[in-house]
Amino acid sequence: MVTSRTRATSGALVSRLALIVGVVFLVVGIAGFIPGLTSNYDQMTFAGHHSDALLLGVFQVSVLHNIVHLLFGIAGIAMARRVDTARLYLIGGGAIYLLLWLYGLIINESSGANFLPINNADDWLHFVLGLGMIGLGLLASRRADTARQ
Template identity: 55%
Template sequence: MAQNAHGGSRPGVQPVALAAAGILLLVGVLGFVPGITTDYAAMRFAGRHSEAMLLGLFQVSVLLNILHLSSGLVGLALARRIAGARAFLAVGGALYLGLWLYGFFIHRGSVANFIPVNDADTWLHLAIGFGMLACGLLISGQVGTGGRLDTPIDRP
C-alpha cells in the first residue's frame, strides 16, 4: 500500500477489485448453500417463482447466483492488471446499477422479473453498483506504483 500525503495508507485499485470480486464470489456460492439460503428446495433456475432467500432476505435463483459467480470470476481475472481492475470496477458497477434500475422499475409479479429480484436485492444492487463504480473511477491506478497523481497543471 502506498503512503498518502498525511502518512496513512491507501489501497490501490487492484486490491479493491479483488475484494469486490471475492465478495461477489462469496455471495454466489452462499446462494447455493442450504441453510444459509432459506427455502432452498423452492429455488428455481429463473423467474419470480423462486422462493429461495439468501440469509432469509435476498431472493435468489440459480441464474442470479450464476450471475454473481461469473461477475466474481471475471473480477479475479481482470484484477491482475491495474487497467483491468479499473475496468472491472467501473463497468461492473455500471452493470449492477443497471440491475438496480431493472429491479426498481420491474413489477415483481410480472414475467419480466426473470432474474428474480425483491426490494432487498434492488437496494443491495444499488450499493454494489455505486460502490464499484465510485472505486473504479476514483481510486488512482498510480497508488502503490511509486508514481503520483497527474494533474493538468503538471502536464507539459
C-alpha cells in the same frame, strides 16, 4: 518527485479492490447454493420470480442468479490482474449494477421480466453496490493518477 514505487502501489490498490470485490461475489454465489445460508432452499428454481429461495433470508435468489454472482466474481478475480482491467471491472461493473437497480425499480416483481429474480432488498443492494464499485474505481484511479504527476 513521485517514484515508480508509488505508482505501482497506487495501481496495486485498484487491483486489490477489484480482487476483493470479485472474491465477495464469488462467495455470495457459492452461499446461494448452501442450505441454511439460503432459506427455502428447496423452493429455488432455475430462473424467474417463482423462486422463493432467500439468501440470508432477505435476498431472492435462483440458480441463474447465483451463477451470475459466480461469473461476476470470476470476472473480478481475472480482471484484477491488470490495473486497467481492474478499473474497468469496478467502474463498468458498478454501472451494470446501477442499471440493474433501475431495471428492478421499473419491472413488476411478479412478472416474467423478473427473470433473475430480484426483490426490493436486491434492488437497493444493487444501488449500493453500483455506487460503491464506481466510487472505489474512481477513488483508486484518482490515487493512481495523482501518483503519476
